[in-house]
Amino acid sequence: MSTVVKFEKVVAVAGSFPVLTGLDLRVDQGEVVLLRGENGAGKTSFLRTCAGLISVNSGDACVLGFDMRVDRRAPRRYIGLLGHENHLYRDLWVREHVEFRAAAAGAVESDTDAALEKVGVPEQLWTVPIGSLSAGQRRKVAIASLVVGRPRLWLLDEPHATLDTKSRENLDLILGEASASGATIIFASHERPPGNGLASRVITMGGGRVLEDSGAR
């Protein structure tokens, strides 16, 4: 079991605001971690720092074996990030978009159909422009874009938002499968009940650092 994320006293600044104020955390491969905390606690910032989008001011940060202070771009190709936004090209058809993301991630384009089926986007929508889909369908397309890349580390910010009950359960299934095949998953959620049974560990954040950790080591 290798360590996928290792943060020690990490301070990260975005703009002129300290979004992480001395965060300590270690996540090993295969874990499914739920991040909780109020608005402004730093959940999104933590995910973005793991993805290398926010630079580390001080402390030690290691993601997938890469030192984030030396080269924060290095781990990105192995990471699947889903933010609050969906990162979708509104004008493209559903299938065209996911095909592009697949090719960009070095996956085979035929994986696209499988991914779309998995997330539950009906086939008749595959040739529809993304802009005309409902919010929930768009979220599913965004998730499919992630699935198709087979990331080693999943960083998800409120992934269940806008999804209906059935789709939420489906997402949990997908994440469970990914975890079983060796991927590590960290997701932030306000969900009640918290993605139950899915997460093996719950971390509560506040003020830019970890307050409680159910699986601390």
Added chain:
Amino acid sequence: MTVVTTSRVKMTATPITRVLGVLALAATGLMALLGLVVSPADVVQGEAVRMLYLHVPSIWIAYGAFVLTSVSSVLFLRRSKRRADRGRHYDRLAGSAAEVGVVFAGITLITGMLWGKVTWGTYWQWDARLTTTILLFVTYLGYLALRRLPADPMVRSRRAAVMALISFVNVPIVHYSVDWWRTLHQKASLSVGRRPEITGEMYWTLLYSTVAVTIVAAWLIIHRYRVIRLEELRDEEALEALISSRLTKDDGNN
């Protein structure tokens, strides 16, 4: 730079710059004397030639400051590549040089236009020098606009630095193409952009004026640099305060 904490420093002066400042004042005074009184009027242009004692050094500073900005930007990029927070002094220098440069570019244009009105009869001629200067002026404005944008300070500095670098390559291209264009298309009827032959006393006055204006520009750049440094110190202190206040707050209550 001996600048201490923000709360204690009220001025950006140090012994060196005080001396420099007095020198600049004296030099300017002497320049005025030489330029307006002592040096002779030109045979062809009359008193209008005196404008050139300010116009020509201003171009020199405008372009010189531009080169300084570009070189500083390159150094900044190289330094900050190795460690994200290194090299900020180069960025500050680039910014202060650009501000002084844009002012002198403006002076170049205004004095050029006034000189043109007296000698050519019109405020503007599409000659190589004026045209290139106005493009340099607008490029500066764009650079300064980029530096002022609401964004992460590091991002801002880096983008501005890349812009300075590209402009460093671009401005000579602009200069060359405009120059070549005007050489090809000069209207024979108007003697456009004919600068007078400068000799004797006028030559020395011009040379001296260049030195005087350079001293003034140096003084301005140093002070502007220090003001930027103070602004950054103030922001850093604010950030430290924010960090410590977040650290001492209770669980998650913002």
Added chain:
Amino acid sequence: MLAETLLVARKDLRVEWRAKVALGQVTPLALLILVVFAFALDANTSLLKLGAGGLYWVAVLYGGTLLIQRSFDVETDDGNMDAFRMSAISAPSLFLGKALALFVQIGLLELVLGLGIAFFYEVRIVDWALLLVAATAGTVAFSVCGVLWGVMSAGLRVRATLLPLLLVPVLTPVLLAGSRAFETALGVRADAGWTWASLMFVIAAVHTAIGLGAFGFLLEEG
């Protein structure tokens, strides 16, 4: 790298094909500018003929800036820039891919504008080779500069006004060179048209070199 470049270019062109902004909005607008010039110059046919070379490039500048803006609006929408940054595609490929897509779009715009000046301003083409080479050179320069400066102002709040402010001074030598080259090709004046065309290639080359090196750097947010 070639495969990645083509992938990005294809994506951009497909987005355009679906949205039809370049075709449906920008091109008619640029064409309209040619008409507006006629109003401004009092439909003085000899003046328009003389100025056709320059007016063409002004219209390209206008339309081109809109297309560059659009190219980056697509990326900053819906947090797509983050997806760009997280992508396994190398930054130079992203740069070239977007430049290639812009080249195609601006090229098509120029085709229409070329027809425009042929019909509206009644120009005669004397030197086809020079015209095509100059148009290509200018288009490459516009595309490469556009992507480089577009990314520099991308994601920043006032980018709609910042982009033209940064872009236009940079493109003035291209405008200058393009106009002079076209004037020679249209028989308006005997000039060093080929030298002007080469100048545009030089500008394009310089910006390509810088873009390949700096694009990844510029993509970062902080």
